[in-house]
Amino acid sequence: MGINELNDAWISAGQKVDGMNAKLNAAVLDDAFDKDAFKSMKAQRDNLAAQRDAIKDQLDEARALEVRQMDNKDKQPLDDGQKGVRDQFVKEFKNMVTSTQEGKGNGGLTIPTDVQYTINQLVRQFATLQGLVNVESVSTTSGSRNYEKLSDITPLADLDDESAKIGDNDDPELTLIKYAIHRYAGITTVTDSLLKDSVENIMAWLSTWIAKKVAVTRNLKIIEAMGKAAKKPTIAKFDDIKDLENNTLDPAIMATSTFVTNQSGFNVLSKVKDAQGRYMLQRDVTQPDIYRLDGKTVTVIADRWLPDVSGAHPIYFGDLKQGITLFDRENMSLLSTNIGGGSFETDTTKIRVIDRFDVEVVDDGAWATGSFKEVANQAATTPADSGKTA
Incomplete structure (x- = not known):
């Protein structure tokens, strides 16, 4: 389509x-x-x-x-209307920054949809965690959703008589999830030289700065939610990873489940060998940049986004889109001051960006989380004893 x-x-x-x-x-x-x-x-x-x-x-x-x-030859420059939206936003941004007066604030500036779209594209480059969870756009500051956990779904009744009356299904076991949009903010200091720069440079600076702040903030909250899984197995050898994959989640989730670890954890896993001395982690032959563990995709997150905990590398397995939802208010705003936040003492202007969202666990049985420092290889076997039974 x-x-x-x-x-x-x-x-x-x-x-x-x-x-x-x-x-x-x-x-x-x-x-x-x-x-x-x-x-x-x-x-x-x-x-x-x-x-x-x-x-x-x-x-x-x-x-x-x-x-x-x-193709570059097919890319067309912005038309006058598109340039007008961008230029008007930058003009209002400059006015917001320069209009602060002693003892007075200003009304701030809501970031328009087109600019937020650019920021969201950058966030996707920085915040790989957000792509792993379900993201729902909301227009209110609070609300609730009813979710039915996969493990709570009951089968249809077995009617062995063709003339038997069909009864009602069991009422679903719904879980009420409430969200409350929080404000997350960051402040940076700008100089007069920035305001004298071109529209393109100001837009690039604003978009990149906001995207980095949003990425770090949202990753932190998603990681907090990822740690709330119902099952937390201990990983010490490769067979423990097999147990994590095969024996912790509802089998119905297996088809959409993946592994997630950080870069340090990936480095350890990349050296683990099976009983025949082959690396357990394999490249996808159709997508060389994709790695698979027992056929399941492995997502690698940079250590700075997904850090070790007490020297142990995190590992997750499951379907985070079924388990976690990020409720996105999509209402970023900017505010500036040359009085507060130490601006008056340093003769500078500070800009605050506010992002509004909430992250909630909707099904803690949709994934499991573990940790490891080292993973032992599978025990080697020989042709003579490979067919033996205990």
Whole structure:
């Protein structure tokens, strides 16, 4: 499906969500209110909203991929309207920084969608952890979601009589997850020389600076959530990794599960050998940059993003997209001062960026986490005893 089709599907899905919201609003005001019917409509609305957001994510990915694959000769300069949006933002940014007066603040500056898109593209380069979890865009500062854990789903009833009456399914065991958007902020100091620079340079500096701050902040919160897994096996030998893979999660999650470790942990795993002396970690023959462990993708995170804990390397296995959700408020803002934060004493201007999001565990059984310092090789075998049984 192309970008145009995805865009049309996104618009159509949004219209369906709006339509369902209108029906829900009418239902709650109806004197003949039906609790079960309302519950069914609400579930349908939530499913449509999830589909709309998923289509939007795919649309963003398709647009980004198209840009990356474009030939330089096909790249067109910004038109006057696009330049106007960018130039206006930089103009307002300069005015915000230079308009602070002694004893007075200013109203700040909300980062527009187009600029946030650029920042988000940079965040993807820095924050590999965010790509591992589910990201849901929200428009409110707090809310809740109902989730059904995979392990709680019960089978359909077995009817051995063709004429038997079909009964109701068991009510699902839903877990209520509440989110509350937090504000995360960082401050940097700017000089007058920056404000005299070109629009392109100011945009590049702002985008990169904000992206780095956002990446570090979100990684920290995701790592905190990753440590809340229900199962935490001890890893000392390669067979322990096999146990982690085969015996800690619901088998239904196996198909979408992957390994995650940091660079130091990856270095240790890359040297582990099987009983025949072969390295257990193998390159994907179709994608040389991808490594697999027992057929499962291994994601390697830089130590600075995913550090060791007390000298032990972290390792995770499972489907983090099913287990963790980042609720993204998508409402970044900038504020400056030449009075507070030590600016007055140093005759400088400080700029604060605020990012708004929350990270919540929605299913702690969707992944397991362990740690290791060294991993012993599998014991070597010989043709004479390889077929022996205990």
